[in-house]
Amino acid sequence: MSVQSGKFVGLIGPNGAGKSSLLRLIYGKNKLTSGELSIQQTPVENYSRKSLAQKIAVVLQEPDTQFELSVHDVIRMGLTPNKSLLSFDSKDDHAAIVRAAIQVDMEDKLSQPFNSLSGGEKQRTIIARAILQTPEILLMDEPTNHLDVRHQIEVLELAKKMGITVVVSIHDLNLAASYCDSLILLSKGKIVAQGSVEEVLTEEQIESVFNVRAKVDRHPFNQKIRISFDMASNIKHSEVME
């Protein structure tokens, strides 16, 4: 697989397909055991942890902090890859923290405890931290999980606005179809299909990978690909459950 610079790429596939594992390989959490992975023509193993963090920002499902960190504290962490150990925060750094908070509409909550935020606010805070990292690539691991539809859209809009390469693993196929320039479909640790949304999200491929019958057509609002699932095909399963 290859990801073109500046594109918004979605990783889709059923649970356990290897989406998160693939992202972990890219951001250096897991080591490659075979194959090659290069970022801008340089093998990923040639990057130090710090230089990788200068290039790649990651938005994860952030766990609650044991200690009460404020929103300001969490966003400020984004300065870390670009700062030396001995350095202090400058006035510019403080201004950059506030600017990042303004970009995600969290400037009024800078002094609030991170743990007290809603799911959407937490994700926005982590995106502000990613903005402060000034990366060239943004990786997001299921950033829309547990969010209502408005906040799902909000999170993906913010990522898109950053204008950099984004690779996002996502479960909601309609959301993926709306936001991604291209998709990579994974199943059991292998790439099943990759390419444009139209090429990847076909009825046959969805059925073979997700084991669910689906109808693919165009959405009347924006002409993007729309997937409707055939609930009748799940009746058997529901009966078994009863």
Next chain:
Amino acid sequence: MEVMNASQTQNSRASYASKAFDFRFSAYLLAALFLLVFSVIFATGSGSIELSSQQVFDALFVCSQGAVGCDISAVNYQILWEIRLPRIIMAMITGAGLSASGAILQSVTRNPLADPYLFGISSGASLGAVIVMAAISSAIISITAGALIGGALSVVLMLALAGKSATQVEKLLLSGVAVSFMLSAFTSLTLYYSSPETAASLLYWMMGSFSNSQWSELGLPIITLFLGVATFFLYRRWLVVMQAGDESAITLGIPVHRLRLGMLIVCSAITAVLVAHVGGIGFVGLMIPHISRFIVGAQVHRVLLMSLVIGASFMVWVDVVARSLLEHQVLPVGVVTSAMGSLFFFIILKRRTRS
């Protein structure tokens, strides 16, 4: 244009909030420093021979050697300089060192219950010191060497026991607890096989005391504490990020496992040197970071600074209580801290249950 103005207003509002918080932190820190100065002056004056604050001040800053030209007798002058001050300074270093170690261990493990005791560092240092005292000599340099070896042994054992899981905090903590119990058992065994006189003096030592503090013994604890705290401050940026969890810290470029191990080693060194000098004093490393975090929030450098100052004051007061609670008798410091620690956690439990 309007948008720019709005964001500028927000910008200044947010930076105002941040400045206000900085001011609050500075105010708290200053108050804690005043408390420390007051504590030291009070502790210097109190004891079996009471000295007024004027006498303490004169002896510290006005009189020349031998209390010439001051309203303090030569004997009291000597008590103050040769007995009380080294004792108070040792108490300050111990309180500051154990509290700072606790604050750092809690932050790198993201566990509010982590402290030098939970990781088995104190038990290792105690075992090393006890073996040296029982079998070799009670010179401070050999006790310190024994405690350092014991502390190092506990870290090695903990890592060996955790094996590949040492990268996971929970497993590391569990193996720390296991090592702690194992080494405590060996300490008890050493006590069991010691002569009654030796066992009695070892038991007293294990409960913690500042009674034997002398100027000549303060050098190593001061240097260790200074180097340790300097290391903590050097890595403060990384230590804050560790609080977001291992996975996030890795994405921000932090060598998580190396940092945790490095901090564990520094905390072990501080704890071992302190244990060698004053014996086992529990709960301080657990309690003071909690109080500090409650006052100044979770930023590591703030918690660290506050823990150092509050820990120092706390230990000075504990020593005052230990000296003055019973007439003509000095209680072991460890007994006082443990009693206060259990009370403290009972209060926290009540507060949490209520909220």
